Amino acid sequence: MTNALLVVAHGSRRAQSNDEVRALTDQVRAIAGDRFTAIECAFLELAPPSIPDGLERLIARGATHVTVLPYFLAAGRHVAEDIPTEVAQTRAAHPHVAIEIAPYLGTSDALPGLLLDTIGAAS
Amino acid sequence: MTNALLVVAHGSRRAQSNDEVRALTDQVRAIAGDRFTAIECAFLELAPPSIPDGLERLIARGATHVTVLPYFLAAGRHVAEDIPTEVAQTRAAHPHVAIEIAPYLGTSDALPGLLLDTIGAAS
Numbered sequence: 001m002t003n004a005l006l007v008v009a010h011g012s013r014r015a016q017s018n019d020e021v022r023a024l025t026d027q028v029r030a031i032a033g034d035r036f037t038a039i040e041c042a043f044l045e046l047a048p049p050s051i052p053d054g055l056e057r058l059i060a061r062g063a064t065h066v067t068v069l070p071y072f073l074a075a076g077r078h079v080a081e082d083i084p085t086e087v088a089q090t091r092a093a094h095p096h097v098a099i100e101i102a103p104y105l106g107t108s109d110a111l112p113g114l115l116l117d118t119i120g121a122a123s
Numbered sequence: 124m125t126n127a128l129l130v131v132a133h134g135s136r137r138a139q140s141n142d143e144v145r146a147l148t149d150q151v152r153a154i155a156g157d158r159f160t161a162i163e164c165a166f167l168e169l170a171p172p173s174i175p176d177g178l179e180r181l182i183a184r185g186a187t188h189v190t191v192l193p194y195f196l197a198a199g200r201h202v203a204e205d206i207p208t209e210v211a212q213t214r215a216a217h218p219h220v221a222i223e224i225a226p227y228l229g230t231s232d233a234l235p236g237l238l239l240d241t242i243g244a245a246s
Contacts, residue, residue, distance in 0.1 A: 007238070012199035020197045020229060027235035035239070067242055073194060073228070074143045076135035102242045105196070106143060110237055112150035115130070116158070117233065119190055119225045 001098075004038040004063035006054050008083060009071040011043030018047040021071065038063060041071075044078055044086070051086040059090075059097055066097065070104035073111075079104045127161040127186035129177050131206060132194040134166030141170040144194065161186060164194075167201055167209070174209040182213075182220055189220065193227035196234075202227045 007028065009021040025041040032039060038061050042054025049057065051068075058066050068087055072079045084101060091099050105111075130151065132144040148164040155162060161184050165177025172180065174191075181189050191210055195202045207224060214222050228234075 005242070009197065010199075012197060014199050014203065017197040017199040024229075024235060024238075028238055031235055032239060069238060069242055071196060071238070073196060074132065074135060074140040076133075076137050076140040080137070105238060105241055106147075108237055108241045110233075110240065112147060112154055114231055114233055114237065115147075115151055115192060115194070115228060116155060118228055118231045119128070119192060 002062050002064045003036050004040070004058040004061070004066045005032070005036040006051070006058060006066055006068050007039070007041040007071050008051055008054075008068055009041060009043055010078060011046035013046055015047075018043065024071070036067075037061075044082055051083065052090050055087070055090040055094075055099065059094055064097055066099045068099060068101045070101065072104045073106040075104060075106070125185050125187045126159050127163070127181040127184070127189045128155070128159040129174070129181060129189055129191045130162070130164040130194050131174055131177075131191055132164060132166055133201060134169035136169055138170075141166065147194070159190075160184075167205055174206065175213050178210070178213040178217075178222065182217055187220055189222045191222060191224045193224065195227045196229040198227060198229070 007025050021041050029039040038058050040054055042049050042051045070079050070083055130148050144164050152162040161181050163177055165172050165174045193202050193206055
């Protein structure tokens with residue numbers, strides 16, 4: 001099994017915001033070790049690559065198992081409906097590839113502490 | 124000086140999503156100790172209270188210094204323009220209250236590790 005990771009963010013009209021997600025993905029890649037053979041990002045809207053395009057890239061590179069990580073803080077419509085809908089398209093086109101959607105970032109128990117740390121670093 | 128914290132999220136049409144932010148705020152309050160005399164949340168859109176209403180509530184409770192924490196992952200238009208614009212309205216109405224906007228959550232160096240931990244907890 002060849003595991004890959006796709007970090008999925010909302011996407012913004014501001015290029016700087018999308019670049020932040022790409023930089024975050026680079027940082028994840030730097031610390032992930034050999035857990036994933038490929039780590040990329042994709043955007044739900046407003047920036048390339050789209051989720052299907054991001055998945056296709058990973059599959060073209062040999063991924064047989066892809067974890068989709070929603071880089072979202074709350075389970076709004078995007079997490080609950082839009083991301084599953086887009087993933088379902090690629091699942092249908094590649095039935096031999098296992099594509100799993102991980103819990104979105106906002107489910108992390110570590111977030112409250114991280115929030116306070118973020119303020120602490122600033123003051 | 125009486126410090127208060129306002130966690131500002133985007134807001135969603137899904138009540139469940141807004142409730143997650145309220146629960147997160149409760150968790151922050153539970154671990155913050157005596158660092159802030161009051162901790163509340165507010166929403167940029169789609170859910171109450173608004174940012175000005177949230178700030179007014181804290182000021183009515185005696186806050187003389189309010190830290191606004193943008194619960195956002197990337198510096199899109201909301202973080203770069205909309206939150207500062209809303210905060211400026213309250214600053215103008217309450218010149219004796221210091222209202223500071225902290226770095227948004229997405230600036231945290233701990234996020235890449237948190238992402239991998241979130242996946243790890245699921246698999």
